[in-house]
Amino acid sequence: QLQLQESGPGLVKPSETLSLTCTVSGGSISSSSYYWGWIRQPPGKGLEWIGSLYYSGSTYYNPSLKSRVTMSVDTSKSQFSLKLSSVTAADTAMYHCARGDKGGYTYGGTIDIWGQGTMVTVS
Amino acid sequence: QLVLTQSPSASASLGASVKLTCTLNSGHSTYAIAWHQQQPEKGPRYLMKLNSDGSQSKGDGIPDRFSGSSSGAERYLTISSLQSEDEADYYCQTWDAGIQAFGGGTKLTVL
Numbered sequence: 001q002l003q004l005q006e007s008g009p010g011l012v013k014p015s016e017t018l019s020l021t022c023t024v025s026g027g028s029i030s031s032s033s034y035y036w037g038w039i040r041q042p043p044g045k046g047l048e049w050i051g052s053l054y055y056s057g058s059t060y061y062n063p064s065l066k067s068r069v070t071m072s073v074d075t076s077k078s079q080f081s082l083k084l085s086s087v088t089a090a091d092t093a094m095y096h097c098a099r100g101d102k103g104g105y106t107y108g109g110t111i112d113i114w115g116q117g118t119m120v121t122v123s
Numbered sequence: 124q125l126v127l128t129q130s131p132s133a134s135a136s137l138g139a140s141v142k143l144t145c146t147l148n149s150g151h152s153t154y155a156i157a158w159h160q161q162q163p164e165k166g167p168r169y170l171m172k173l174n175s176d177g178s179q180s181k182g183d184g185i186p187d188r189f190s191g192s193s194s195g196a197e198r199y200l201t202i203s204s205l206q207s208e209d210e211a212d213y214y215c216q217t218w219d220a221g222i223q224a225f226g227g228g229t230k231l232t233v234l
Contacts, residue, residue: 008150014189028155030135035224040193046214046225046226046227046228047159047167047214047216047225047228048225049223049225052221052223056220060221060223062223069155085234087174096166096167098198103172105218107220107221108127108218108219108220108221108222108223109217109218110155110169110172110216111157111159111169111216111223112157113169114166114167114168114169116165117164117166117208
């Protein structure tokens with residue numbers, strides 16, 4: 001069964017860049033049937049989509065974060081990553097990586113596997 | 124703009140049924156959604172994909188107590204025979220040309 005595990009610093013200083021990695025195990029990261037994404041959840045609040053990365057190389061980002069977000073993939077390590085620049089306290093959140101099942105869509109589809117998440121505090 | 128609206132809270136008694144609603148905004152009423160459950164202090168779990176015609180496909184191991192239905196722009200999640208472990212936050216999710224959106228979530232309390 002495919003599993004996702006987030007990793008990265010739990011504490012980031014304001015104005016610096018948040019960097020997280022998601023390691024995919026138990027399955028292939030190189031499949032055109034799926035996409036890979038990041039979602040965050042501030043303490044006590046709901047889920048916020050950050051961005052998605054596709055096998056084709058296409059990326060889609062939340063318009064509210066687009067100027068600060070970069071996502072990339074390293075297929076040799078079965079990992080994909082998130083960089084969020086110029087962070088502030090508002091970026092403090094649990095960050096989840098996830099797999100999406102395109103289900104026939106060119107872009108989009110249901111998120112069907114979630115990582116447990118990693119808490120990042122900006123302070 | 125892609126917007127999903129959910130009631131902030133719902134409650135029902137142990138053993139009863141509850142129906143949660145997710146409403147798609149104008150122009151997106153035919154879109155499919157996914158339902159996710161987030162139990163306290165845990166990561167989200169995928170429950171099912173729900174199409175506009177009411178057809179659904181569940182994630183692995185999701186009990187038959189969980190079912191979905193659709194009417195117009197509304198997508199429903201019905202949980203029957205409520206158990207204590209069903210007390211959780213429930214989120215709907217949809218997508219449009221690569222952009223994703225989540226509803227604000229419904230906190231379900233099992234009385």
